[in-house]
Amino acid sequence: MLIKATHTTRLSYSALISETVMELRMAPRHEPMQHRLSFELAIGPPTEVRSYFDWLGNTVHTFSIVPRHRNVEIVATSLVDTSTPAYGVDKLEDTWPPAAPLDYTLRDFLRFDDIVCQSPLLDALARQMMPQRPTRLNALVRHMMAFITENFTYEKGITTASTVLTEVLEHRRGVCQDFTHLMIGLARMLRIPARYVSGFIHPGRKTFRGTSESHAWCELHFPSVGWVPFDPTNACVVGENFVKLAVGRSYRDVPPHRGVYHGVARETMAVQLQSEELPEVSGRLVGERSRSLDVPIYQGGPDAILPWTLDEQMQQQQQQ
Amino acid sequence: MLFENYQIDGPFDEMFERPGVPRPHYAPIFDRLLQQGEKSIQQRRHMADLCFRNQGITFTVYKDAQGVEKIFPFDLLPRIIPAAEWQTIERGLIQRITALNLFCRDIYHEQHILRECVIDPELVYGARMFQREMLSVRVPRDIYVHVCGTDLIRDQHGRYLVLEDNCRTPSGVSYVLENRAVMKRVFPILFGASRVRPIEDYPHHLLRALQYIAPAGRENPCVVVLTPGIFNAAYFEHSFLARQMGVELVEGRDLLVEKNCVYMRTTSGLRRVDVIYRRIDDDFLDPLCFRSTSLLGVPGLLNAYRLGNVALANAVGNGIADDKAIYPWVPEMIRFYLQQEPILPNVPTYVCARQDDCQYVLEHLDSLVVKSTNEAGGYGMLMGHQADQAQRADFARKIRTDPRNFIAQPVVELSQHPSLIGENFEGRRIDLRPYILNDSTIRVMPGGLTRVALQCGSLVVNSSQGGGSKDTWVLENGAAP
Numbered sequence: 001m002l003i004k005a006t007h008t009t010r011l012s013y014s015a016l017i018s019e020t021v022m023e024l025r026m027a028p029r030h031e032p033m034q035h036r037l038s039f040e041l042a043i044g045p046p047t048e049v050r051s052y053f054d055w056l057g058n059t060v061h062t063f064s065i066v067p068r069h070r071n072v073e074i075v076a077t078s079l080v081d082t083s084t085p086a087y088g089v090d091k092l093e094d095t096w097p098p099a100a101p102l103d104y105t106l107r108d109f110l111r112f113d114d115i116v117c118q119s120p121l122l123d124a125l126a127r128q129m130m131p132q133r134p135t136r137l138n139a140l141v142r143h144m145m146a147f148i149t150e151n152f153t154y155e156k157g158i159t160t161a162s163t164v165l166t167e168v169l170e171h172r173r174g175v176c177q178d179f180t181h182l183m184i185g186l187a188r189m190l191r192i193p194a195r196y197v198s199g200f201i202h203p204g205r206k207t208f209r210g211t212s213e214s215h216a217w218c219e220l221h222f223p224s225v226g227w228v229p230f231d232p233t234n235a236c237v238v239g240e241n242f243v244k245l246a247v248g249r250s251y252r253d254v255p256p257h258r259g260v261y262h263g264v265a266r267e268t269m270a271v272q273l274q275s276e277e278l279p280e281v282s283g284r285l286v287g288e289r290s291r292s293l294d295v296p297i298y299q300g301g302p303d304a305i306l307p308w309t310l311d312e313q314m315q316q317q318q319q320q
Numbered sequence: 321m322l323f324e325n326y327q328i329d330g331p332f333d334e335m336f337e338r339p340g341v342p343r344p345h346y347a348p349i350f351d352r353l354l355q356q357g358e359k360s361i362q363q364r365r366h367m368a369d370l371c372f373r374n375q376g377i378t379f380t381v382y383k384d385a386q387g388v389e390k391i392f393p394f395d396l397l398p399r400i401i402p403a404a405e406w407q408t409i410e411r412g413l414i415q416r417i418t419a420l421n422l423f424c425r426d427i428y429h430e431q432h433i434l435r436e437c438v439i440d441p442e443l444v445y446g447a448r449m450f451q452r453e454m455l456s457v458r459v460p461r462d463i464y465v466h467v468c469g470t471d472l473i474r475d476q477h478g479r480y481l482v483l484e485d486n487c488r489t490p491s492g493v494s495y496v497l498e499n500r501a502v503m504k505r506v507f508p509i510l511f512g513a514s515r516v517r518p519i520e521d522y523p524h525h526l527l528r529a530l531q532y533i534a535p536a537g538r539e540n541p542c543v544v545v546l547t548p549g550i551f552n553a554a555y556f557e558h559s560f561l562a563r564q565m566g567v568e569l570v571e572g573r574d575l576l577v578e579k580n581c582v583y584m585r586t587t588s589g590l591r592r593v594d595v596i597y598r599r600i601d602d603d604f605l606d607p608l609c610f611r612s613t614s615l616l617g618v619p620g621l622l623n624a625y626r627l628g629n630v631a632l633a634n635a636v637g638n639g640i641a642d643d644k645a646i647y648p649w650v651p652e653m654i655r656f657y658l659q660q661e662p663i664l665p666n667v668p669t670y671v672c673a674r675q676d677d678c679q680y681v682l683e684h685l686d687s688l689v690v691k692s693t694n695e696a697g698g699y700g701m702l703m704g705h706q707a708d709q710a711q712r713a714d715f716a717r718k719i720r721t722d723p724r725n726f727i728a729q730p731v732v733e734l735s736q737h738p739s740l741i742g743e744n745f746e747g748r749r750i751d752l753r754p755y756i757l758n759d760s761t762i763r764v765m766p767g768g769l770t771r772v773a774l775q776c777g778s779l780v781v782n783s784s785q786g787g788g789s790k791d792t793w794v795l796e797n798g799a800a801p
Contacts, residue, residue: 019576021619052627055453064580107442
């Protein structure tokens with residue numbers, strides 16, 4: 001499936017700020033089932049963008065804006081070609097508990113952190129999930145997803161980008177980010193390596209144009225084929241309309257943007273994601289490119305006296 | 321007087337073979353002290369104390385209600401190491417630092433040592449100082465440990481053992497240089513006659529090692545020393561080293577990142593920085609990368625580093641090399657990477673992350689020294705044989721909660737050396753921290769910081785715990801006797 005997506009982020013500040021330093025994880029990953037044909041990043045005020053792969057293989061773009069400014073605008077446009085694997089998830093023969101010991105590099109995806117954290121509530125749920133005898137791994141995962149759908153309610157506005165799993169377990173409500181953390185937490189309790197995926201869904205073949213939203217799902221490790229994606233929010237296997245931007249141990253590793261700036265200001269954020277399916281690869285592929293947007297800067301040097309603000313509260317929650 | 325009541329029936333004595341009979345390399349100084357007599361010694365001590373006060377040679381103690389800055393106690397009588405003995409130490413340290421550097425490189429790239437099960441991967445992946453962000457990142461010239469301070473002690477037989485490595489931000493070298501400067505003034509004739517190897521070129525070599533890692537194509541690279549600020553225990557040293565090298569001393573807020581290069585704010589505008597000798601822990605270096613809320617660091621610094629636009633010494637993530645739970649495997653690293661037998665042995669160590677070891681430690685808390693794996697300066701430590709029941713119970717609880725964070729070692733009787741206590745010399749326990757520089761050639765400064773546990777009978781030499789220091793004389797080859 002050929003998908004073209006435009007991801008627009010507008011940040012505005014109530015006062016002038018300076019020395020914004022930002023990292024973006026907005027470029028679709030290169031994967032066997034997903035090819036990034038082109039990626040363009042437009043940023044304003046004008047700056048210079050560099051990119052690197054982080055330790056999880058995600059493409060990270062980084063830039064800074066030193067002069068004073070009141071707005072930052074980021075438009076990421078990508079064209080990806082996605083497909084689904086030849087194997088059907090339901091055909092996978094992997095068993096639980098796994099037959100062979102895990103490679104040590106997978107142990108990072110069994111560890112709990114301060115978002116996907118252990119708690120008596122999670123412990124109780126995991127015990128409920130735990131099969132009494134060896135079973136097929138895919139059946140166990142289906143069971144987990146059905147359990148989540150049955151016992152948790154999708155509801156916006158209850159949680160934020162920094163909500164931890166313990167809180168979700170208490171009120172049993174949340175958005176895809178929370179559902180994903182929950183699924184990861186349960187899988188890790190059952191010693192199944194699990195990782196977080198940040199991305200978006202193209203609404204589907206019915207509408208060729210439409211507004212999508214940032215989405216999150218997870219991948220569980222099946223020894224026979226590797227990472228297999230599941231969407232606990234929609235209780236389904238992931239299809240070719242899912243575009244994968246970054247993977248990590250939890251949301252912490254993958255926010256679409258993360259920044260630090262100098263100054264004291266209130267930040268507001270507007271995010272828009274638009275996607276469309278293309279019938280064929282267009283001739284105007286850009287490869288990788290960055291360009292500037294016309295967003296103003298203001299006179300006056302950087303102000304070293306003002307404190308730093310770590311832009312954590314205003315990260316993009318993955319909602320849909 | 322002087323040595324009359326000196327006891328040498330305990331641990332290994334550095335100076336005396338038998339009561340009243342000094343070891344050959346101490347004979348000249350022993351004779352001289354006896355000739356000069358008590359009064360002259362007291363005068364010299366007074367002179368030394370004045371020097372230290374006037375020059376403001378201080379360190380800072382945390383959690384101390386009254387005035388945090390203290391004069392570093394200086395002990396007049398130098399420690400002397402004969403040339404041959406030093407050669408062994410030097411070879412041992414070069415071997416060790418070479419292996420530690422290869423270990424860091426391996427861990428952040430191919431991980432051969434983990435894949436071949438020489439070291440349990442869980443120990444590395446569970447290490448707090450293991451920085452996943454550094455995986456696959458090439459650091460300039462593949463050097464991870466540029467400046468190292470390795471602590472050596474001597475057991476009852478006088479054998480040198482490695483107690484720990486300090487690969488992150490080892491401090492104390494400024495005191496070595498200051499101690500030497502003071503000694504030269506206080507004992508000019510004795511010093512001149514003793515043929516002591518010079519150490520004054522350390523700042524020169526440090527600067528060379530830092531310039532060596534500058535990004536390619538940068539002529540006259542701009543080097544700075546990055547300090548957490550005046551409240552840091554080692555602020556004196558940070559400013560001292562910057563002054564000695566003739567480079568700027570900066571705090572995080574003096575630097576900024578633009579277009580993935582690091583700049584320093586100066587009165588005449590921004591100036592590009594090429595090499596940062598950072599004396600700030602990894603976690604505080606870059607709030608963007610390490611998510612700290614601290615103001616000490618520079619946002620975007622890690623991106624500039626990753627892209628090769630700035631060099632950092634020591635390298636980010638090298639804390640896996642001096643993690644105390646990984647220390648027991650250093651001899652294995654030497655065998656694995658260098659196919660050599662370690663020249664300097666380790667102290668036997670129990671790693672609480674292993675279940676058997678942990679059980680043993682919990683059962684023998686009253687005879688072991690327990691250390692937290694990532695603390696320095698004698699913080700987070702239990703001297704089992706001196707602790708009371710409540711302290712031991714407290715540690716047992718901590719160990720059970722987080723075994724990965726603790727190791728234990730049998731009490732090693734550090735060697736003793738005469739210290740001037742009041743009117744007389746008395747035996748006090750000492751260790752030795754030599755400083756090693758690495759710019760592809762590894763250089764060990766002859767001598768190092770000899771720390772003294774000034775409390776009678778104490779085995780804790782850390783300055784933060786009431787320790788002092790003395791000058792360390794490494795004799796030239798062929799020096800008397």
